[in-house]
Amino acid sequence: MPAIVLVGAQWGDEGKGKATDLLGSGVDYVVKFNGGNNAGHTVVIGEEKYALHLLPSGILSPGVTPVIANGVVIDLGVLIEELDGLEARGVDTSKLRISANAHVIPPYNRTLDRVTERFLGKRRIGTTGRGIGPTYADKMNRIGIRVQDLYDTSILQQKIEGALEVKNQTLVKIFNRRAVGVDEVMDELLRHAERIRPMVGDTALELCAALDEGQTVLFEAGQATLLDVDHGTYPFVTSSNATSGGACTGSGVPPTRVDRVIGIFKAYTTRVGEGPFPTELNDQSGDFLRTSGAEFGTTTGRPRRCGWADVVIGRYAQRINGITDMVLTKLDVLTGLETIPVCVAYEVQGERFEEMPVNQSDFHHAKPVYEELAGWSEDITGCRTFDELPLHAQLYVRRLEELMKTRISVIGVGPGREQSIVLHDMLSSVEA
Ligand code: GDP
Ligand code: IMO
Ligand code: MG
DSSP, X not given: OOEEEEEESSSSOSSHHHHHHHHGGGOSXXXXXXXXXXXXXXEEETTEEEEESSSOGGGGSTXXXXXXXXXXXXXXXXXXXXXXXXHHTTOOOTTOEEETTOEEOOHHHHHHHHHHHHHXXXXXXXXXXSSHHHHHHHHHHTOOOBGGGGGOHHXXXXXXXXXXXXXXXXXXXXXXXXOOOHHHHHHHHHTTHHHHGGGEEOHHHHHHHHHHTTOOEEEEOSSOGGGOXXXXXXXXXXXXOOSHHHHHHTTXXXXXXXXXXXXXXXXXXXXXXXXXXXXXXXXXXXXXXXXXXXXXXXXXXXXXXXXXXXXXXXXXHHHHHTOSEEEEEOGGGGTTOXXXXXXXXXXXXXXXXXXXXXXXXXXXXXXXXXXXXXXXXSOOTTOOSGGGSOHHHHHHHHHHHHHHTSOEEEEEXXXXXXXXXXXXXXXXXXXX
């Protein structure tokens, strides 16, 4: 069962990092295939807490080869900082592989990301300000800088000069900022080029060779289904394909090799940044979820917007990604609620929607239709089997499974690696 894709089923921060870490001991490779340091994954191992942005969470599992594939955009300074930070804590990062085709985030794109957001005012996206959008736009515009360009300084200089012809016009004439010089960009990009050189290679070839040898490869998405540039709540999305299809284009491993797709679904919903969110709670219940779930961004520290679980989104994620197993995270956060509403459909101007409306303005006006499920008060953080869960927690899980038309294979009952209830082995074949 060698190639497995793991994706977020909502708007991010579902607990993908913890799920990847949980699978880490059973896999040989963990591949980040989209996004960059806009991602923030918190992984708790014993007393140690790690916050990862650019590196795949698999880097924490000894024996795993972590890969940053072609679909990722790399801020080289952040990469080095993260590697040094982990090395200082005794994590071996020497096996990291980086695609020569991955794009790098030049400093002018960080500036452009931030000034564009300011310029947009009320229409802003609420980006992480890391230069992600402008760097993907450059890739599509064919003025991007790739990792391989770092090793041919003449080409690098020409490419930066070409990009700056456009960028400086925008910076100076539209945003009233200073023009950027070629040398300062060259200096920043080349500062760490030699250090990462041994890690750079043809990762598409390496991954296919590993699969041919029967090794297990886990593709770990950054962001999530509703932040996907094609399938998310556009334009309030990130600029990459965070859904399972992105694992193929973002790594060079073809769809015929993917065997399983694991969706990570939080027992309630959160969103960071702007954009529609039907089950959002701007009341005490929202505060309860934020406090009890510690819902503050790993990357920007922003308080996350919180709301009840939405199975219309769950079903959508199941369909768009082809999810074979769902991991239900943070069930423990719901402990103490008398009843738990779950959104089962939307109402838009008198019309009932069982599926995600294709028109964005319908989604903006969607009113959740709730089914009320009974809550539980017992502490579940110590439960390790399904039977140990209080009856109403069991029924909550079973009802979500039914509504989302997918099996739940793991239930998260706390941030720790061991705080998981495993119902099905996600690395083995699907049982009938
Ligand atoms: P990611 O971006 O999808 O990897 O998720 P984040 O790491 O940004 O956010 C998930 C947060 O929830 C992290 O702080 C995790 O440590 C924590 N977490 C993950 N699973 C569980 C769980 O089952 N219960 C609780 N209480 N916390 C969890
Ligand atoms: P993980 O991997 C939650 C959101 C931003 C913003 C939008 C666009 O931790 O789940 P960008 O900087 O990507 O151009 O911002 O996407 N966003 C995330 N929200 N979790 C993330 O990553 C996110 N990465 C980007 O808040 O709304
Ligand atoms: Mg996160």
